[in-house]
Amino acid sequence: MPRPVGPQIDEIALPKVLIARNLPDAVVEEARALFDVTYRDRPNPMTRAEMEASLRDYDGVLPTLGDLYDAQVFAAVPEPRCRILANFGVGYNHIDTAAAQTAGIAVTNTPGAVTDATADTALTLLLMSARRAAEGERLVRDGAWEGWHPVQMLGHHVTGKRLGVLGMGRIGQAIARRCHYGFGMSVAYASRSEKELEYPAQRFDSPQALAAEVDFLVVALPGGAATRHTVDASVLKALPAHAHLINIARGDVVDEAALIDALEERRIGGAGLDVYENEPQVPDRLKALDNATLLPHLGTATLEVREEMGRLAVANLRAFFAEEPLPNPV
Incomplete structure (x- = not known):
């Protein structure tokens, strides 16, 4: 008792x-x-x-x-x-x-x-990946920066772009709200049900259909057997070549090996990751990539x-x- x-x-x-x-x-x-x-x-x-x-x-x-x-x-x-x-x-x-x-x-x-802190981390990764912030910071620390010039480290513009959210629960909605009102981004999403939202958003029936139409795809699904490798090679193939993948959910929602292949072959613009399939182990191939921004699971770390x-x-x-x-x- x-x-x-x-x-x-x-x-x-x-x-x-x-x-x-x-x-x-x-x-x-x-x-x-x-x-x-x-x-x-x-x-x-x-x-x-x-x-x-x-x-x-x-x-x-x-x-x-x-x-x-x-x-x-x-x-x-x-x-x-x-x-x-x-x-x-x-x-x-x-x-x-x-x-x-x-x-x-x-x-x-x-x-x-955890909602707001995790959404803030998603925006951190989105901006860092788009603007090559981690790569630039390493350049400065390594003493390799030779000064400003007009075509130095050109990244991807964020304001006014199209956001895709995979998993439109509390956290997904908080991310979309920040992107829509803060950066004027249009919002698309894929989830099990239609959502009543305070901002315009288009729902897609599958992760692949969503990926094909966005500039940034943010993964906000719960972890578990039902969502393992939801973002697989087919989803990554559907992403436009300039698009960035952001994962603040669970590492195994993304097929990590397929993502590394896509990044190595420059088939997508970049990735921002706060979670990994086998934490705290991060593959050396992933750590070697300049087009991957990697954080040590900081999602709620305040x-x-x-x-x-x-x-x-x-x-x-x-x-x-x-x-x-x-x-x-x-």
Whole structure:
């Protein structure tokens, strides 16, 4: 049975919670005020043995990206003590939710908190890729810049161009809003359903049809088996030769090998990536490309956002143990 939480409860009766990764201090302090917290103050994901122990030894776990709770982890602990995985992040494709449900374990996430920060990162990559900013910065740092001249490092204009958004959820809409109102871009998108938007937007039936009509294609799909390699060789082939691909979703939504081929052969204008298929490993072929702008998964990396994500995860835990409706079930 869930253990109640309240100011009159003895500390021994508090739910035992594992915080699986290093989080902002304010989040840890808030959790400690509510639960009996074990804090794994480390940046690296849990090992399989640690995940199995987390299911055996704790009432709840606050995991995040990289903590791979697959079906085998749940199968290894047939009678788990853990009753909730309160994921830190909106993406939860690292958790086998079907296996969790079978084990009687609730899964929650932290949507909303990440929307603006992730959309801002998409715009950062779009501008950097279009204007060759990372390449230019390396030129200056390497001492190879010989001064301004009229045809130096000519990039791709952004204002007034056509944006394609693949996946028009919260984040996709926030990206489109910024591009339309901030840069006068026309908007096109592909998604499972028609969206009611505050700006004009054309919907396409497939990623290939969308790609063929845009100057910038931004990937904003959730991760998981259903979306793996949605952006494949056929989508990349459909992109105009000047077009740029931006991915702030999950790395495996894009066929990384096919993208590297397209970039090496200069079949597209460039790519801006914040995520990769096998993070943190990034292929040497990709790192060698001047027409690829590469960030280390910075999508939500601001203190304000990470604190808000943590507060939402803690709120999910608090509601669960108080037997209240979960704010963000998945």
